[in-house]
């Protein structure tokens with residue numbers, strides 16, 4: 001049985017895996033090139049370390065099989081899209097499909113719907129968000145959705161935000177994982193109680209959105225000298241909701257641990273890159289939660305890791321010490337459990353930092369990358385199509 005802390009930590013673990021998988025899956029160069037670059041920059045890591053992390057990615061990706069039915073591997077809903085913004089919901093929804101979801105819905109305003117429909121026949125677009133019965137219209141679909149991505153291209157119209165509030169309440173009542181991004185975060189900054197303690201929520205603020213949230217929830221500016229602590233404290237103040245603070249280094253926290261992704265990526269800062277990430281996370285959070293904590297936090301990474309925060313005494317034996325974890329090449333190097341198991345007590349003091357490298361998402365103009373599922377899900381245990389690095 002996963003404790004609340006375990007669940008929250010498992011979701012943080014998901015975010016880490018998701019960020020990595022999303023980055024690898026979308027518009028990235030071929031995987032082995034990514035691995036080379038990711039690890040050429042950092043002497044600390046090795047391809048083997050990435051292999052451990054990617055093993056977690058593999059663990060959560062449902063294999064393709066002839067016995068599955070349409071939608072079984074992911075039905076994701078994006079709530080957003082208004083008069084001004086039609087690209088953001090499209091980017092989020094199409095990214096969910098590219099990562100490997102089977103169906104992707106967009107719940108947007110009536111004005112945005114024909115535009116988004118025109119972008120792609122693959123998206124199921126519902127022109128309901130500005131309807132007086134918007135909440136009922138979306139709620140009808142919730143039993144058939146595995147996760148929601150709330151906010152891309154939502155805009156800040158009060159009537160829309162009020163409808164989205166009802167949709168979030170209905171989603172929580174059904175225990176549906178929600179990724180909250182963009183103007184969905186604007187709503188959360190107005191009403192933090194909306195997601196307080198809902199540990200199946202993952203927030204993905206950019207620099208500005210984080211500042212607003214931090215100010216609204218912690219009543220004060222972000223301490224720019226202590227960004228990790230700021231993310232940790234915001235997560236804790238929201239009841240250990242997972243926070244993914246996007247930036248030159250992505251900082252993630254579930255209120256217990258702080259993880260840092262510092263892989264140098266594209267210097268482009270074009271609009272839409274955050275939307276790609278939130279859509280990808282929608283699928284990956286669902287897959288990771290479906291896979292269960294034994295698949296996401298049982299895996300022990302023997303990367304030379306540092307986690308910002310109280311030194312975590314994992315208390316986990318390696319295989320060399322009679323445990324069941326992977327053999328560590330450097331038994332003295334601190335391990336990281338992707339999330340501490342309930343019986344592991346953080347010990348005070350000490351500060352270690354984890355660098356998880358992942359490539360930034362390439363601007364959409366690049367040739368379409370093969371979606372992650374193609375590589376990882378066609379590995380019918382023979383590894384036939386897996387890139388060398390993933391075999």
Ligand SMILES: NC(=O)C1=CN([C@@H]2O[C@H](COP(=O)(O)OP(=O)(O)OC[C@H]3O[C@@H](n4cnc5c(N)ncnc54)[C@H](O)[C@@H]3O)[C@@H](O)[C@H]2O)[C@@H](O)CC1
Pocket residue numbers: 084085086087088089151152153154155182183206207208209271272274275
């Ligand atoms: N094609 C589209 O339809 C797009 C729509 N978008 C939507 O536009 C709405 C507003 O998103 P924004 O991200 O623009 O709004 P924000 O309120 O997050 O950002 C406002 C402005 O802050 C500035 N800013 C960003 N990062 C900064 C940093 N590190 N330091 C200082 N200033 C910084 C930028 O000029 C940005 O436009 C959202 O609903 C979003 O989903 C965006 O996702 C972009 C693409």
Ligand SMILES: Nc1ncnc2c1ncn2[C@@H]1O[C@H](COP(=O)(O)OP(=O)(O)OP(=O)(O)O)[C@@H](O)[C@H]1O
Pocket residue numbers: 182205206207246247248249250265266267269270271272273274275276277360361
């Ligand atoms: N200064 C930076 N240098 C390198 N990568 C960055 C930088 N800022 C953000 N990123 C990366 O770009 C991705 C999108 O982050 P960004 O801050 O652009 O989101 P956003 O503003 O929400 O985007 P969008 O325009 O889609 O709303 C994240 O994966 C993040 O890690």
Ligand SMILES: [Mg+2]
Pocket residue numbers: 181182206274275
């Ligand atoms: Mg954004």
